Amino acid sequence: MIVNLGPSHPTTHGTLRIILALEGETILKATPEMGYLHRGVEKLGENLSYQQFIPLTDRLNYCSSIMNNVGYTCAVEKLLGIEIPKRAQQIRVLVSELARIADHIVCVGVNAVDIGAFTAFLYLFRQRETVYDLFEMAAGQRLHTSFTRIGGLFRDIPEGFVPLCERFLVECEASVDECERLLTHNPIWHDRTKGIGAISPEDAVNWGYTGPCLRAAGVPQDLRKAQPYLGYETYDFDIPVGTTGDVFDRYLVRMEEMRQSLRIIRQVLDRLEPGPVNVDDPKIALPSKEKVYTRMESLIHHFKLIMHGMEMPVGEVYSATEAANGELGFYIVSDGGKNPYRIRVRPPCLPIFSSFHDQVKGCLIADAVAVLGAMNIIAGELDR
């Protein structure tokens, strides 16, 4: 029998259809169909200036937009060969880790709902709201933040951000504890997650897994440690690793990663010092509005940056950051023009999801739902 799982089914997490060939409840074949959004993000990127592409990166993974902003601007800064000020680096780390927590909250919480555990979702989502309050304070937006700029940030974090963030650190830790008490030793949770979607480390690498799914399979690959950026090498944190790569291990890895992110945020708050949040280069960073309105040079620089764009070197770079789902890469080819000649987004979700059929073959439909949620399926990352 053929059954369509999605695209409107709540467990398919967005516009995704999976065509299941079944023998009773057992899955013989799973054929995914994505591309319902088809926003043409890479095509658009070739026709927008480097700055204008930032809001499109929000839409790549709508659960952790800010990490996509950070990943993209890091790639352009690599192309330019510039380093941003220390405070900007620290704030990028701060908001990235907040976004990682928010993303993991969605993944773990919604996966639990898919499997039938509703309370854990409510406990965790309370903290996600606080993260979005913090993003609103910093970026003026809750979901599509567009917080970074090439050479720094849209603006500095405002007054009131740090006290709320400190309160969040305490409350979020308590919520993670609560969630673990509900799920980690729950026999029903074990029955639904243990041994489901298990994958060997060799297969995980061969399928191109990165992020929590790869680490759950036992491969301790994390770009924050392996190829540090934004000063991650100066923070003290651990990389949780699983053994079987099943749904349960992916859950455990994400829970521990939330704790480690809280650890990193605490260190950022301890070392945050005043300073600029943009590079001191008028040919890259937009001047403040105050200067645009009062100084002729700033007005000219503003005009030149908006109308003509930055002077980009000719070359190609691949820059990767450790996003919530894994390696988020941006491959940019520049021909020296105002727009990128080619911009390629390497989303973590696509390679992970390409193994979906292998993961669910021979399982029950209910297991397919558990596996799908544990992969943290983000339709925006699957689409182009």
Add this chain to the structure above:
Amino acid sequence: MIIEHIDAQLPGAVTDRHAFRGDQTIVVAKENLLALVDLLYREGFQLLVDITAVDWPEREQRFDMVYHWLNLASQERLRVKVPVADGGTVPSLTGHFKTADWFEREVFDLFGIRFDGHPNMKRLLTWDDFPGHALRKDFPLDGGDPFCMEGCTAPYNNGERARD
């Protein structure tokens, strides 16, 4: 480091190379791609991070196939580029890397490059009758009317919009 190994074990395979902002790039002919992949796999480049293409319509070899590899042990990255002519094919890497399956289908879908030996060379993101290949430089940005296909007075023809 790896480039010296490639030079020693596959002499003449690398036709061009450059380094920019710390990224190592080598260019190989498609005839040498599978031998190179065998070598890379043995040398520890077992994570095929990404496969994509770049369209250069004015060049004789119109497309650059671009592969990004990562060595998990040494954390060394390598970019391999393979020039391909319009209508030409490239050997599929699905025999070595399972992840190549969808990446190659995506390249076929959006650029129209075919892969020899791919087990399921179907479009990945767009529907089967989608006209043209959206990431080619001559495909219009506005997309025109993609639902206007057969019998339409102004259809696409291989990515180019017919003039009235």
